[in-house]
Amino acid sequence: MLLTNARSRPLLKAIRHKLWSAVQNVERPAESGVHIDPAEVPPVDMSTRSRWHREAAASPEMAAFHEVLRVDGRSVRESVLDDLATFYETTPEEARRRCLHWEQISVQEWAEAGGDEGDRGRVEFYRTTRSWSYDLMWWAYLQSEGHADPSNVVAVRFLQEWAPGRRHLDFGSGVGVTTQLFAALGWDSTMADLSSTLLDFARFRIERRGGHPTAIDLLDQTLPAGGYDAITAIDTLAHVPDINETARTLHAALGPDGVLVTNLDIREAAPETVWHLHDDAKRAEYDLRRAGFVPLATMGYDMTGYRKVPASGPRFRLFVFTSWLLLVSPPRRWAAAATRPLLRGLYRLRERLRGGRRQDG
Ligand SMILES: C[S@@+](CC[C@H](N)C(=O)[O-])C[C@H]1O[C@@H](n2cnc3c(N)ncnc32)[C@H](O)[C@@H]1O
Incomplete structure (x- = not known):
């Protein structure tokens, strides 16, 4: 697995990684729109994918992921459509249509729930979607077909180690x-x-599938203090109104040395992305750190693993102050504003070069 770990990585590689992360964060294409149908496009050429994606795709954890998606010996595709068609009492064809066009349906659901009208509407949206x-x-x-980044496979591979x-x-x-x-790999896993x-x-x-789910409804239930060794929050922080408050909740729910794997899915503002509430990755990083999370390593899909540390004492206060300086202080913001055009140019150059390489190859 490709992990960029400060202890094991040469300095030049670290600098290159930081630079490209900055470039990536300054301009990211919208990942919205109608989903593709793998049955209608050529199979993924894995050589065009990043190393961590290729390794995850070939791993036993990916094989386990395929298995948990399947039901009654059917293919992943048939099982996904059958789960939806059975639960929502519709046909597999209609389920497929709703999968591809989910976003327009979501925009409608958001409007009907009053999502733009504040917290009540937002919660109503999640309670009815x-x-x-x-x-x-x-x-x-x-993800199982390689068309999307296998974020949960990458996360479990990381957490098995850390x-x-x-x-x-x-x-x-x-x-x-x-x-x-996680359950298939022997973890005691809870959904919230x-x-x-x-x-x-x-x-x-x-x-x-014969499983016994444990679930927490966050509207009226709280997370047990110190109840977990590992938490994943994949593509979730973008939707919580207050990242620092959520980070504190997750910090309390982890036991000593517990690890959190998370990311911030930032989208361009549009009617199709209204449920993405944040556009500042550095502020989110600072909110996580001041809650008591120290970055361990970054991994694919822009995810980071954080170790829980006690959120008190002089060392922690120094860590928070340095983080503030480097992430959100006014000088840092001025520097970011000044370098933004350069990073944007680099991003476009990289995309042009990548496009050229894909056509060549
Ligand atoms: C984009 S989905 C990601 C789901 C899943 N983690 C995955 O990777 O497939 C975001 C999830 O966050 C949940 N969510 C939205 N607001 C939340 C909140 N305030 N607290 C906890 N979960 C929330 C949504 O209901 C949804 O399940």
Whole structure:
């Protein structure tokens, strides 16, 4: 697995990594729109994927991921469509249509729930959404086929190495596929989500496969203090209103030396991305650090693993002050504003070169 770890990596590689992360963060294409259908496009040429993606795709953990998606000996595709068609009482063809066009349906659901009208509307959206079941199931299918980054496979591979125990919480668990993957690999895994509709669908899927899901509905239940050794929050922080408050909650839910794997999925502002509430990766990083999370390593899909440390004492205060200086202080912001045009130019150059290489190869 490709992990960029400060202890094992030469300085030049570290600088190059930091530079490209900065370039990446300054301009990221919108990842919205109609989903592709793997049945209608050529198979993925894995040589065009990053090393960590290739390694994850060839790993036993990916084989386990395939298995947890399948039901009754059917293919992943058939199983995904059958889960959706059975639960939502529709046909597999209609389920496929809703998977591909989930985003437009989601925009409609957001408007109907009053998502733009504040916290009540946002919560109402998560308590009623159906379209995200379609999106997240199709996303898992795309991941299994190599069309999307296998974030949960990468996360479990990292945590098997770094977590102090095998008690896992998937925060923002969606349709439950990450919990299934951890459970299949011998972890004691719990799902937690604000969305009752997604939790219901995830329970249905797991029970259908003979599993016994443990789930926490975050609307009215709290996380047990020190209850977990590892937490994943994949593509979730973008949707919580206050990242620091959430980080403190996750910090309390981890036991000593517990590890959090998370990312911040930033999208360009548009009607199709209104549920993405944040656009400042550095502020999010600072919010995590001041809650008591120290970065351990970065991995694919822009995810970072953090170790829980006690959020007190002079060393911790120094760490928070340095983080503030480097991430969100006014001088840091001025420097970021000044270098933004250069980074944007580098990003476009890199994309042009990559496009050229793909056409050549
Ligand atoms: C984009 S989905 C990602 C789901 C899953 N982690 C995955 O990788 O497939 C975001 C998830 O965050 C959940 N969510 C939204 N707001 C939340 C909140 N305030 N607290 C916890 N989960 C939340 C959503 O219901 C959804 O399941």
